Amino acid sequence: MSRAVYIGTAGWSVPREHGAMFPDTGTHLQRYAAQLSAVEINSSFYRPHQPQTYRRWAESVPSTFRFSVKIPKLITHVQRLQNCEALLDEFLAQCTQLGDKLGCLLIQLPPSLAYDAEVAAGFFRMLRQRYEGSVVLEPRHETWRAANGxxxxxxxxxxxxxxxxxxxxGVASGWSGVRYWRLHGSPRIYYSDYELSRLQVLAAQIQASVRAGAETWCVFDNTAGGFATGNALSLQALLKPSV
Structure with missing residues (x-):
């Protein structure tokens, strides 16, 4: 399988227990990117980063490495996708300094935000007028099941x-050109480890996604207990014979 598969974690920390799997020298990001193919930048959700910061990150990773960048909460949680043109322009001016290493934008919505077709369509049209790359959505209100079309x-x-x-x-939907798994940890969110049997199921799903021709991502967000890095490395090892 030659299609793109991007595997990583939320943030690029290298836990001590997995340190031997990574180079001894370089920045945390350089060490991380030597072993994993992608990372999800969650800090952009909380605060802006300078354009030169994004450029520096892009310059420090291999050409095949990709970043997924989370859209700011000022857009998703404060403005709730409305009246946010200036905020979106500011964010895009920053994160697009990643150049071709900007792989995906992640929109995570608050649990209180119900689906409003007019608001959603307006926001997505505005976004698409400004950005043509991969975009994924993580809604957390039941009504968003109606948004598939x-x-x-x-x-x-x-x-x-x-x-x-x-x-x-738990099943990928929406546009089929991208498939993005986001593993927060279960049963205890952010803390639980994923057992080998679960990773084997996930590997099969990822292989099917790649065979279907989709750009495929898997990000482990179970970072609080330190398991994300190990899970990402294990999944990558399961996939190596086929990707």
């Missing part, structure tokens, strides 16, 4: 999240 129209994939408060939210 709009997501396909706007070429936006819905994240396969674990756990997900949405019925069927």
């Amino acid at each position: 709009l997501l396909i129209e706007q070429r936006i994939a819905r994240v396969a999240a674990d756990p997900s408060p949405i019925t069927g939210g």
Whole structure:
């Protein structure tokens, strides 16, 4: 399988227990990128980063490495996708300094944000007027199950999240050109480890996604207990014979 598969964690820390798997020298990001193919930048959700910071990150990783960048909470949680043109322009001016190493934008919505077709369509149209690359959505209100048609129209994939408060939210949907698994840890969110049997199932799903021709991502967000890095390395090892 030659299609792109991007595996990584939320943030690029290298836990001590996995340090031997990574180079001894370089920045944390350089060490991380020597072993894993992608990272999810969550800090952009909380605060802006200078354009030169994104450029520096891009310059420090291999040509095949990709970043997924989380859209700011000022857009998703404060403005709730409305009246946010200036905020979106500011964010894109920053993160697009990653150049061709910007692989994906992640939109994570608050649990309180119900699906409003007019608001959602307006926001996605505004985004697509400014950005043509891969976009994935992680909604957390049950009503977003009705958005599938709009997501396909706007070429936006819905994240396969674990756990997900949405019925069927553990299955990727929306636009099929991108498939993005986001593993938060279960049963204890952010803390639980994923057993080998679960990673083997996940590897099979990823292989199917690649065979279908989709750009395929898997990000482990179970970082609080230190398991994300080990899970990402294990999944990558399971996939090596076929990707």
